[in-house]
Amino acid sequence: MLVINGIELELNIFEVTQAEAFEEANKKVLSEKTKIDNVSGLTDKIKFFCDIVYDFFDDVFGEGTADKVFEGRMDMLECLEAYTEVIEYSNGGNDRANELLKRLNNPATPKVAEIKQSRAQRRAQSHK
Numbered sequence: 001m002l003v004i005n006g007i008e009l010e011l012n013i014f015e016v017t018q019a020e021a022f023e024e025a026n027k028k029v030l031s032e033k034t035k036i037d038n039v040s041g042l043t044d045k046i047k048f049f050c051d052i053v054y055d056f057f058d059d060v061f062g063e064g065t066a067d068k069v070f071e072g073r074m075d076m077l078e079c080l081e082a083y084t085e086v087i088e089y090s091n092g093g094n095d096r097a098n099e100l101l102k103r104l105n106n107p108a109t110p111k112v113a114e115i116k117q118s119r120a121q122r123r124a125q126s127h128k
Contacts, residue, residue: 002086004069004086005069005071005078007065009061009069009086010061011090011093012093013094014097018060021059021060022060022090024059025055025059025060026087028056029052029053029055029056035048036048045076046075046076049076049079050074050075053079053082054067056083057069057070057082057086060086070082
């Protein structure tokens, strides 16, 4: 469970529907943020960036989520921190998945075939 500004958000990047939404929303953020240099004035830049992050939250977690998380505030630092928290949370999930995959590929981990063979051998020996 991910908590941002006191709001609990569910993010499972290994569930295909949410993974697709996350992936597309993140691509959009990365693409749009490159355009911020074309925006003039500090206030307009803050609004532009916050709009990008608001869209990200609504796209990933559902319409209206950004309003709940930010309560209508257009605070660039708050938006950046919240977006970064989501990215770091998703990276933690990736790290966990990689750890589990390593364990599956570890030669010390018994293979399913070896476990079945051992059971079959034990049964054969017990029936002698």
